[in-house]
Amino acid sequence: MTENRPQSHTEDTCSQNIQRLLKHAYAPETPDADFATRVANSLQAAALERAATVKTSRPANTEHRAARHQHASASIYWQTTMLRVGSIAALFIVAIGMFYGLRPATDTLYRDGDLVWIDGRAYTPAETKGPDGFVPATADRINETTADVMRLVSTRGLTPRQLADPPTLQKAAVGDTISTSDTTRRRVTLPDGSVLYVNINSEAKIVGNRHVSVDRGEVFVEVNPVGEFDPESGQESRQRFVLTTPGQEIVALGTKFAVDVRQQATRVQVTQGKVAISPVAASETTTNANSHTSQSATTLVAGQQLTARKDALSDIAPAPPAAHELDWTRDLAATARSPLIPANEHTGGSLVVVDTQGQDVKLSLRNYHVDVYIEDGFARTTIDQTFFNHMPSRQEGTFYFPLPPDASLSRLAMYVNGKLMEGGMAERDYARQVFETIKYRQLDPALLEWVDGSTFKMRVFPLEPRREKRILISYTQRLPEIFGQLRYHFPAGHTMDQVRDWSAQIKIRHGDNWQWQSVSHAFESKTEQDDLILTAKGHDIRLDRDLLLELTPPQSYTPQATPFASFATTFHDGSQYLQLRYWPHLSLPPRRERRDWILLFEASGDRDPIVARAQVEILRSLLENAEHHDTFSLLTAGTRMHAWRPQASDATPENITEAIAWLENSHLVGAMDVERAYRAIAPLVDSATNPTIVHCGSAVPALGEREDSKLVELLPSTAEFVGVGVGKRWNRDLMKLAAERSGGFFTQINPDEDVSWRAFELLGKLNTPRLLNITVTADNHATGDSEFRLFETSLSAGESICAIARYESSATLPTQVTVRGQLDGQPFLQTIPVRQVAPRAEHLPRMWAKLEIQRLSAVGLLENKDRIIALS
Structure with a gap:
């Protein structure tokens, strides 16, 4: 084993200097006034000279444009005299680069149809005089004129990284039978574009264009919506999708649902939308998708399940989290997507x-x-x-x-x-x-x-x-x-x-x-x-x-109906460790609630294109699995805020596709101003019925207010906050504080994970009861190392609390521990007697050390550097 090396004074001074430089990176000194004036005069003279040169060679019908450019040059003079030296130099470099790299081929300045990019948006010179001389460019003109420019921008890292084309999926035909063994699973595209997942030991037959028959096993269907849906009236005009099992017929519209057929019973779970279940005679199991049995139909909505038998239906019950029930589809879904990051070249060692x-x-x-x-x-x-x-x-x-x-x-x-x-x-x-x-x-x-x-x-x-x-x-x-x-x-x-x-x-x-x-x-x-x-x-x-x-x-x-607890202990290097695992009973909701999503996407310059792409995929997964009657608002945040639309939009497939395309073309520029972003959210919350804020990024402020507690106060108290830290660098304290204050949730997702599935898991947690602000204390009120270290301070239904404490080897273990938290805004308290403690739990020292390293890192890496290395 190696010995710990003491930190030298030189290293400590260097670290402190780096911290000071980073702290003041966005606060440059005020430039000398005379110098700023000279630079501004030089820029103005160059602009006027350029305008005069063009005027002598310009056709008469473009004189009014030159006048506007001369007017704009004069305006630049009065504005630039107030800029700092850093801003002047940056603007000068950008102007030279843009002029020589992207200027028109002729010398008539802007021609009809040319585009001007201002703060990430495309404009075209106006034919009539206006306050700024520009009007927004049409979508067609942008697509026709800027294809080459956008390819250049995306390859230079100014937009989220583009994904490679996904692999070609197997497409089934009418009449095909899909069978799996005890070691195989399959994912196929149906003739209508729907996607069918088939678990092990299952068999499904493609009966018609939108009709599947399942005789045994488990399947999951992502129905392709064909037709239209009016979220306001709830009226459907989509074509129905039919799935038949022995004795049952399931009719779905644009929805996602799972079916498990075994022992003459059919279990159905809906994860999005709704389905209708009705008994059907054996002779009717070959019915087509446009004629279905409506008598005795039972409707299931998202978040519900039931078991149907030939003679009876079970009561409708809350469904377990979808990510748990559908975990078997995870790898199948991943193979159908383009990987965000290539596989590690050293996988397996x-x-x-x-x-x-x-x-x-x-x-x-x-x-x-x-x-x-x-x-x-x-x-x-x-x-x-x-x-x-x-x-x-x-x-x-x-x-x-x-x-x-x-x-x-x-x-x-x-x-x-x-x-x-x-x-x-x-x-x-x-x-x-x-x-x-x-x-x-x-x-x-x-x-x-x-x-x-x-x-x-x-x-x-x-x-x-x-x-x-x-x-x-x-x-x-x-x-x-x-x-x-x-x-x-x-x-x-x-x-x-x-x-x-x-x-x-x-x-x-x-x-x-x-x-x-x-x-x-x-x-x-x-x-x-x-x-x-x-x-x-x-x-x-x-x-x-x-x-x-x-x-x-x-x-x-299996602790599904009543609370359940277990204890374990071990001795190691003169210390004794105690572990608590506790499953509280949290009742599942009867159905998924409707939400008004307010999605905050960080598009600042510190966002790596790969990290930004991970953010895009996270929001895509959230929206694609949201309910159709949900609404969403989408904002990008950096130095300035940009909204996809001024008002909330329905979570329809068409709106989601358009919104994601808008995110993919967002420019990663500027510094992150969390204060401005949170202030911009307030009006959207006021107009929402059940608002849920999703902050996707780092939450690390570079401009504006930087104190976590003050930033959290800017968030409306009526909205649930969900923080998703993307990448290694994220403000855990801010997201944790905001989530606990609103009864929300926070997590971290890295680009090298399956980000789409992680977002699907996140949505499942939001749709189940959550125990928040969890603490575990012993009856002897221990302090220091004897305090319990928790893996998580919140949990969802079906999950367990895991906490570990370290004592001196001669210490007496507590006789009981108390779990505290918040459940649905109300205090939660449970006292658990310490009994039936399992010995020789050899994993406890390493796990306690991991939790202690996390705690020390949050307090301060430099201050606890030697102890962290020792625990490693």
């Missing part, structure tokens, strides 16, 4: 050396073993990889491994001459210095450096010629869980062509009576005492599939 030609070469992979230990909702994954150096000389290599975004690295080790050597964690600069020292001593270092948000790298030396090198790396993560069901995902899709020997073992502690399912690999199962063990192996195989596993506890452990 790679050992890279530099050959004699100076090129990076990946060493071949001989053995790859994955060992997973799952306990109490956490998974510790250990990857054991053996690489082979095929070169005839000793090499220096770099081992790369992309971690899942929620993982915490717990171990790295390397075999040296048959002996296992443990590695250590260090800062990047310090790690490099230690590596060089060890290298020249001909030892074998294993120092890990953090490269970016998910990739770690380890420098390895020496790699002996034609010898193997074995590397181990472990990480711990909390598994996604809802209503007691766990999902494990290991990104096993490797960049190597193949591996000689591959194996995997998954051990679920106390899981002998759990149900499990894997659609990615064929596992064999066995039990040891009360543990469940799954194993799989292969020889000379391609690592082209991620490892997926779903775990369902026995019914007695």
Whole structure:
């Protein structure tokens, strides 16, 4: 292990100076008045000279335009004398660049049909005199004239990054039958443009253009709306889409719904729009889409479900979050979209050396073993990889491994001459210095450096010629869980062509009576005492599939109807750890509520085109899954505000398509003024019935008010606030404060995630009850490390609270803990006795350290730098 390096005085002074420079970057000094006057006079003289030169060679019918330009030049003189030197220099450079790069080919200044871009909008010179001499350009003229300009702008990073064309999807024909096995799922486009997802062990037949029959299994349908819908009157004129099952007929319009057919029963869940369910005789199951049975029809709306049998229908019940029920469609949907960021070239881990030609070469992979230990909702994954150096000389290599975004690295080790050597964690600069020292001593270092948000790298030396090198790396993560069901995902899709020997073992502690399912690999199962063990192996195989596993506890452990709590403890390095997991009972709403969405899109200059594209896809997913009777307003924020339309629009497919196209062409310029953005929201909130503000960006102010508490006060108290921090740099404190104040929600989404699905999950959380401002305290009122650290301070229905505290090894554990929060604006309090504490929960020290690092980072990175490295 490496020792912590003390921070030098020079480094501390340098950090402070950088902070001061960044703090005052947008507050330049006032320029000398005489200098500003000289610059302004020079600009005015150049403009007048240019206008006079053009006037002598211009046709008579364009004289009135020259007069307007001379008038504008004179106006520039009086305005520029008040500009600061930074603004003058910037305008001068931009003016020269725009003039020589984009000016018309002739010398008659602006011709009829030419475009002028002012603050991100296109204008054309007016034929009649007006206050500014310009009128907005028509859409056709913009499309015809600026295609080349917009391509130039998009390639230079001034707009959100354009996505590549999506892959061509398989299109089914009438009469086709789609069947799946226990390891396959399919996604097909139906003849009418609707999309059908088919789960494992299912069968569906395309009966007609808008008619599907499902005999067994589970499907999800995204119905393509054909026709029109009037949101004000609720009148439908769309063509109906029919799905028949044994004994039932489901009629949908423009909607999204899931159907599960098993054991002579049909379960239906609606995620958007509405469907009508009615019994149908066996002889009528081949009816066409334009004639449906209306007798005894039961209507389901978004957020509802029911189970239909031949003789009866169950009561309509609230549906679980759609993202949970439809998680099996996630990968299918992702393959149909163009990736925002290419797959990591080191997925699964790679050992890279530099050959004699100076090129990076990946060493071949001989053995790859994955060992997973799952306990109490956490998974510790250990990857054991053996690489082979095929070169005839000793090499220096770099081992790369992309971690899942929620993982915490717990171990790295390397075999040296048959002996296992443990590695250590260090800062990047310090790690490099230690590596060089060890290298020249001909030892074998294993120092890990953090490269970016998910990739770690380890420098390895020496790699002996034609010898193997074995590397181990472990990480711990909390598994996604809802209503007691766990999902494990290991990104096993490797960049190597193949591996000689591959194996995997998954051990679920106390899981002998759990149900499990894997659609990615064929596992064999066995039990040891009360543990469940799954194993799989292969020889000379391609690592082209991620490892997926779903775990369902026995019914007695599933906390769906009553509150449920569990405790675990362990001892480590003189400390004792205590973990609480608690599932409060939160009743689901009877149906999804109508919303007036107010979407705030950050389009400032600090938004990277990839980050801006992620913001676009997040808002696209929210709107495409909103209810058709919802409304939305769309604003872009930077130095100035721009609204897509002055009034709210209905969330129809046509409006959504137009709004997203407008976002894709927004210019990423200026500095972010959060104060101005929040003030611009107020009038939209006043005119809305059930307003929900979605702030998508960083929420880091560069202009205007910068204090979080004052900015939050600008938000109308009648609106629910949803903060979506996009990218690594975001103002968590501001979004958290605004969400807690309004009973809303906040989260972070990174571009390297499946942003569309994350937005779909977010929408599901907004449509379920949420427990906010959660705290966990012990009856002994512990302080310091003994305070509980929480993974999340809010949760939705079906999710659990997870909190960890650290005590001295000799301390007595509390007899009870108290959970507090806010539910629907009312105080929530639950006291839980500490009993049946499970021992040997070995994941707790690492998880507590992760939570403590997050807390210290929020307090101050520089102030807590040494402690953070020590906890790493």
